[in-house]
Amino acid sequence: MSGTVLTINLNNLTHNYEYLRSKINAKVKLLAVVKAVAYGSDAVQIARHLETLGVDYFGVAYAEEGAALRQSGIKTPILVLHPQPHNFKLLLKYKLEPGIYSKRVLTTFAQFCMDNQQENFPVHIKYNSGLNRLGFSDADIPIILDQVEEANLSIKSLFSHLAASEDKNERPFTMQQIKRFKQFSGALQSQMMNDPMVHQSNTSGILNYPEAHFSMVRTGIGLYGFGNDAKYDQNLKPVASLTSVISQIHEIPAGGSLGYNRGFIAETTIKSATITLGHADGITRIYGHKKGFVFINGQKAPILGNVCMDMIMVDVTAINCNEGDTVIIFDSEHTAAALAEAAGTISYELITDIGPRVKRIITKK
Numbered sequence: 001m002s003g004t005v006l007t008i009n010l011n012n013l014t015h016n017y018e019y020l021r022s023k024i025n026a027k028v029k030l031l032a033v034v035k036a037v038a039y040g041s042d043a044v045q046i047a048r049h050l051e052t053l054g055v056d057y058f059g060v061a062y063a064e065e066g067a068a069l070r071q072s073g074i075k076t077p078i079l080v081l082h083p084q085p086h087n088f089k090l091l092l093k094y095k096l097e098p099g100i101y102s103k104r105v106l107t108t109f110a111q112f113c114m115d116n117q118q119e120n121f122p123v124h125i126k127y128n129s130g131l132n133r134l135g136f137s138d139a140d141i142p143i144i145l146d147q148v149e150e151a152n153l154s155i156k157s158l159f160s161h162l163a164a165s166e167d168k169n170e171r172p173f174t175m176q177q178i179k180r181f182k183q184f185s186g187a188l189q190s191q192m193m194n195d196p197m198v199h200q201s202n203t204s205g206i207l208n209y210p211e212a213h214f215s216m217v218r219t220g221i222g223l224y225g226f227g228n229d230a231k232y233d234q235n236l237k238p239v240a241s242l243t244s245v246i247s248q249i250h251e252i253p254a255g256g257s258l259g260y261n262r263g264f265i266a267e268t269t270i271k272s273a274t275i276t277l278g279h280a281d282g283i284t285r286i287y288g289h290k291k292g293f294v295f296i297n298g299q300k301a302p303i304l305g306n307v308c309m310d311m312i313m314v315d316v317t318a319i320n321c322n323e324g325d326t327v328i329i330f331d332s333e334h335t336a337a338a339l340a341e342a343a344g345t346i347s348y349e350l351i352t353d354i355g356p357r358v359k360r361i362i363t364k365k
């Protein structure tokens with residue numbers, strides 16, 4: 001194929017898992033978020049490895065993602081964070097546990113369980129503590145209790161999601177979210193027979209808000225090696241490295257142009273290298289026009305002009321390189337977080353964008 005490879009280092013995953021574990025009390029459970037192909041890597045390989053490490057739960061966004069893990073033999077409980085009524089049957093078939101976030105989803109799921117003679121189906125109740133994306137409000141407590149009783153659902157956890165746990169300036173807002181969630185979970189628990197788990201923290205919640213660890217935490221980006229803060233990044237190891245190849249080298253004289261729409265015009269004679277990945281592989285057009293860069297033989301080469309679908313062109317005027325040489329887009333040293341930030345986005349977006357055409361290689365080195 002193109003020679004572009006995403007190398008997934010499972011030893012780094014182990015390191016990050018252990019680091020995040022070390023940040024939480026031994027009694028606190030850890031849910032590994034493996035949605036979106038484990039943040040653009042390889043959901044099955046990542047989940048299998050985390051299962052051997054003893055992870056307590058997996059989290060996915062949609063039911064199909066959970067079904068794929070079950071089909072690959074994953075046995076650990078799986079929480080589906082954003083289930084949709086049109087495929088509730090997958091939850092049943094694959095023993096996936098829905099995060100119930102609205103009256104509509106609650107009543108349709110309760111009816112679904114009754115229609116299918118399901119008793120004690122495990123569910124998780126999602127509270128909107130301030131993100132205003134998904135979740136119940138305080139006023140919904142009576143209907144939650146009512147439907148749970150009617151359909152005999154088993155509430156395994158109460159959870160919520162922080163809006164800005166990585167942002168120090170938003171500490172007062174986050175503290176407010178934690179307070180609101182405690183009130184909601186306390187009120188529900190006081191009217192329940194069983195004792196559900198309680199969870200609110202994502203990676204930055206784990207690192208910045210120990211008071212919000214409760215009985216479980218949900219970590220995604222941290223497992224993949226990013227802590228949304230240079231001070232935490234030091235202790236984490238990026239799991240994925242993206243490398244590619246120089247396919248051709250051109251000399252462009254002063255005044256010559258490069259790429260579609262003549263996106264780059266040479267002011268002096270330059271040397272450009274064409275690399276075998278483009279926006280179809282996840283290097284979106286925002287990385288063009290020198291916002292993004294790659295590394296060739298240890299030196300930084302900015303992306304020139306417009307990113308193409310299957311290729312980018314980079315400036316190698318000052319770099320000693322040849323056709324066929326390896327190109328580093330990101331790795332442990334030249335991080336995806338730094339590249340994303342340079343182009344005005346975040347590590348989450350860059351790593352989850354890596355397309356299916358890029359070959360995945362698993363290593364333990």
Ligand SMILES: *Cc1c(COP(=O)(O)O)cnc(C)c1O
Pocket residue numbers: 033035081161201202203204218219220221222
């Ligand atoms: C994606 C997601 C997470 C993981 O967040 P990270 O910042 O990657 O740790 C946790 N909880 C919910 C509800 C999510 O959607």
